[in-house]
Amino acid sequence: MSELSLALMGSFVATLDGRALTHFRAKTAQALLVYLACQPEAHSREQLMALLWPNVLHTSAQQNLRQCLYQLRHIVSALPAIHGNGVVPLLLADRQRIQVNPDGRYHLDIHTFNQLLKQDESHWPEAAALYRGDFLADFYLPDSAPFAEWVNARRADLQRQMLKSLEKLTSLAL
Numbered sequence: 001m002s003e004l005s006l007a008l009m010g011s012f013v014a015t016l017d018g019r020a021l022t023h024f025r026a027k028t029a030q031a032l033l034v035y036l037a038c039q040p041e042a043h044s045r046e047q048l049m050a051l052l053w054p055n056v057l058h059t060s061a062q063q064n065l066r067q068c069l070y071q072l073r074h075i076v077s078a079l080p081a082i083h084g085n086g087v088v089p090l091l092l093a094d095r096q097r098i099q100v101n102p103d104g105r106y107h108l109d110i111h112t113f114n115q116l117l118k119q120d121e122s123h124w125p126e127a128a129a130l131y132r133g134d135f136l137a138d139f140y141l142p143d144s145a146p147f148a149e150w151v152n153a154r155r156a157d158l159q160r161q162m163l164k165s166l167e168k169l170t171s172l173a174l
Contacts, residue, residue: 004076004106006037009158010132012139021075028052029068031141037108042099051146069093079104110158117165121172124165131162
């Protein structure tokens with residue numbers, strides 16, 4: 001059963017069963033995986049094409065999206081099911097919508113970070129340890145301003161949460 005883990009604070013690191021996933025053919029496939037994992041609701045294909053290929057002809061963007069989906073399905077074919085002992089596909093996709101399978105289990109460092117910060121202050125040092133750096137610190141898609149805007153907003157939110165928790169921990173220590 002494949003355990004997928006995505007570390008997005010600091011440099012992008014994806015692992016499957018503890019082995020680094022380094023064979024992404026395109027950065028846009030990584031970007032699609034990151035976006036879908038962070039935003040687990042269903043997204044229209046049109047929205048995803050506008051996010052990742054805003055300046056590309058519609059037919060080319062459609063082809064690019066299909067190739068990224070194929071690549072992601074090839075790299076991570078299945079996830080452990082949240083309920084039961086079975087496996088489920090990583091992605092659910094139809095002609096209009098795409099999403100990470102809500103019945104699949106995967107680890108996302110920012111999710112753990114947010115969950116720890118929602119608990120009492122005794123868990124905040126553990127959250128601080130997860131913060132290896134800014135969200136997708138060295139990840140950049142040169143031809144996608146919408147993706148960069150999404151990353152920057154997410155980065156600023158995580159920075160704000162981290163600084164607020166460190167400030168509170170410092171005042172408690174004093």
